[in-house]
Amino acid sequence: VWCALGYTPIRDEQARVAGFLHTAINATASVETLGEWRELTERFEQQIAQYQADREGIWALSGQAMIMVTLDLRLHAVNPAFERMMGWTLSQMAEMPIIDLIHPSDRRDVSEVVLDVLHGNGVSEFESRVRHRAGHYRWIRWSARRDGEFLTVVGSDINQERENAMRRSEALLRDN
Secondary structure, three states, X not given: OOEEEEEEEEEOOOOOEEEEEEEEXXXXXXXXXXXXXXXXXXXXXXXXXXXXXXXXXXXXXXXXXXXXEEOOOEEEEEOHHHHHHHXXXXXXXXXXXXXXXXXXXXXXXXXXXXXXXHOOOOXXXXXXXXXXXXXXXXXXXXXXXXXXXXXXXXXXEOHHHHHHHHHHHHHHHHHO
16 A cells, blocks of 8 residues: 655644644555556557657658658758669758759749648648759659658659650650
8 A cells, every 4th residue: 555644743822843643645546547657658658669660661661752851941851762763862962952953844833832731731742853863854743741840752753654644645646
């Protein structure tokens, strides 16, 4: 049994201590609850650690480009797939605003989507051309959402898909 004990002096007419009032409160339930809270906290911390490990694993192993962008639109992190797809490393882009990688014709549309996401309007999907380190542009289909102080953006290379559609369109025009 856990108890909370209290002692209060009882004084006589001359303000001398004549005795004590002893109180004992059974605190067993509170102590048990505290132990349960500690166990829940430890389990929660373990779940968070597992979530972080899973997230880092997905980040590293994903075949899709993943980037984290600060709210002032500077790159914070890129995954290995982005580096392979676009030829850039994070250190090469550290001071570059992300919008500088977007094709000039796509910048206004991308800026509008980014502002929409920054204002908390959920996940947005969009397509844009992104400059490869070698200078050419690749079509990427992006999904973006705000995660606190960052935008998390995931992209799939659709360059081949776009090129195939363009060839089909050109063939249709030639045939007509």
